[in-house]
Amino acid sequence: MLDIKYLRQNIGLVGKKMNQRGQSIDFDRFLGLDIKRRDILLAVETLRNERNDASKKIGELKKKKADASALIAEMSEVSEKIKGLDENLKLTEEELNNFMLMIPNIQHESVPIGQGSEDNPILRSWGEKPVFSFEPKAHWDIGENLNILDFTRGAKIAGARFTLYRGAAASLERALINFMLDLHTGEHGYTEVLTPFIVNRESMIGTGQLPKFAEDLFKIEGMDYFLIPTAEVPVTNIFRDEILDEKQLPIHYVAYSPCFRSEAGSYGKDTRGLIRQHQFNKVEMVKFTKPENSYDELEKLTANAEEVLKRLGIHHRTVSLCTADLGFSSAKTYDVEVWMPGQNVYREISSCSNFEDFQARRASIRYRQEESGKVEFVHTLNGSGLAVGRTVVAILENYQQADGSVLIPKVLQPYMRGVDKLLSPKA
RNA sequence: GGAGAGAUGGCUGAGUGGUCGAAAGCGAUCGCCUGCUAAGCGAUUGUACGCCCCUAAAAGGUGUACCGCGGGUUCAAAUCCCGCUCUCUCCGCCA
Structure with a gap:
């Protein structure tokens, strides 16, 4: 498997190397999946952060025997959202991972270029x-x-x-x-x-x-x-x-x-x-x-x-x-x-x-x-x-x-x- | 195949719903101290991914996830529930 960060930053070079091996890779698909993954990840992590903070507050409120029902209701909704995004994220990551697993290695510069x-x-x-x-x-x-x-x-x-x-x-x-x-x-x-x-x-x-x-x-x-x-x-x-x-x-x-x-x-x-x-x-x-x-x-x-x-x-x-x-x-x-x-x-x-x-x-x-x-x-x-x-x-x-x-x-x-x-x- | 027990950081091992990425000990690293050594004292000590910063990387900041694996319940799970895998013990069978 290639380093995803390297691939992201060197798409053109990797493409050229793949062509030398007689392979071609759908880099548009890769970039699309990669961006989609990071978008969802950012969204879901932001919500999780929100929920983690709120849950702490709920704990404190309950300790003080104060009413936390509004916050709980709100977080219930947030949790639903997280669940949906999580599912989406999982599918995207799976797709991206499968994509990465199908890309061959990059040849060393000393490898002779040839057709067969x-x-x-x-x-x-x-x-x-x-x-x-x-x-x-x-x-x-x-x-x-x-x-x-x-x-x-x-x-x-x-x-x-x-x-x-x-x-x-x-x-x-x-x-x-x-x-x-x-x-x-x-x-x-x-x-x-x-x-x-x-x-x-x-x-x-x-x-x-x-x-x-x-x-x-x-x-x-x-x-x-x-x-x-x-x-x-x-x-x-x-x-x-x-x-x-x-x-x-x-x-x-x-x-x-x-x-x-x-x-x-x-x-x-x-x-x-x-x-x-x-x-x-x-x-x-x-x-x-x-x-x-x-x-x-x-x-x-x-x-x-x-x-x-x-x-x-x-x-x-x-x-x-x-x-x-x-x-x-x-x-x-x-x-x-x-x-x-x-x-x-x-x-x-x-x-x-x-x-x-x-x-x-x-x-x-x-x-x-x-x-x-x-x-x-x-x-x-x-x-x-x-x-x-x-x-x-x-x-x-x-x-x-x-x-x-x-x-x-x-x-x-x-x-x-x-x-x-x-x-x-x-x- | 039958019955039971267990899986937590480099290791040992605590932890049964929130202040737990996780006590304590060991180990390791750095520093201090003492002629040397030993002992002692202090600090540090997981991984991955994202975002910010940055020309880029690193460093730094910040967030998320990870307590065998996968689901579920819940505002919140190492902790409760279900399934799976692996390890150990006993019985049976077997090269």
Whole structure:
């Protein structure tokens, strides 16, 4: 959510920024609601003030056993007026609030202006595309040939976009989760948290999934609960409605969680393989920082995500999302894209964002400045470290061998009881 | 699922219709005092929104709201009534 005072005073600038993101906002409606709200507020507060004064007098009169009936009758009328105005105010505030909740964040000045993902500049690249003496296969073929990924059975059990892992694939997924958590907690200074995977509506509003993107979420029928689409939601909401001490910042959390996404609107897209699933595992890093440090922290966060792929020895590159490609809540986002030789494409495997105070304002996460005593919104950031299913894909495709086997990167072998090569359970 | 108890400021905890944004204690901050330390003394110590002031922000002034959340009664609600949520205790069930 944007700061309403800022919006009021910088309508033109915000409009321009929104246009760069391919959004347009009905600012006349905003200004109308904003003025209406303040008008009603002023009127109702004036009446309340009058009533508060009169009520005090009534109390005094009654104490003196004097007659207060005239004043009481008068205030009875005032109260009726207040009631009417209050109702009006509530409706107006609701409307204004809903309006504010639908406005995306303002992008940072360093965000490149563009029309789509093709305009995302490549900032850096690590490693090389592997060279194969044979035609590299896509992971769905590798996984099925090895009998470790079972898309048919996954679909039978649940439906399209669900996969059954068997044997070494299941073990690899688990190894990756532990490897990533150990790296981020042991070397990058994050504290591990394990959260609920179901959250309430307030949490979804806090991080920006609601109210605008309800169709992307799985909702529990008959209850106001949602399956999390990312650990970002429960982790960021840990401090919702709290005022932190400046001393506590920065806070760095890392969490494993499954992620559930309805993938509404992506029918027919990435239907094969593990790329786009209704349920996938992810290790997520979340930071709470002071405003002045958040962009430094974003660089570090992104480097932490890249480090996972470096340790795994997989070629990847990092892009800066342009204005058109930026997510709703984000002020700036870096995507880490991993090379998938079996599909001959780069795939997003991590998305690292600085939300500045956008989520903090929605979720009311603040901190008290030690020197001035002032209360200020924190900045929140998060990034995948990494999407686990897609990492499995990257390993299968990048480390596949001519005989159909797949080598296991060295750093993972201790997590796989020393296994260095995936072989078919049948073999 | 059944029975009961509770939710007040950073914390503990008082407060059953008006003088309560809320006692007291603890903590914290500032100052005083005493060679140092400890103790003592004094002051300050929530958040949001509006209006005034102001080029703007801050500061200042002023008002309103907030005692788990939402309604209701009343001139007036932390206090009375209704609904909800959460926490705790006991019983039952359960990974």
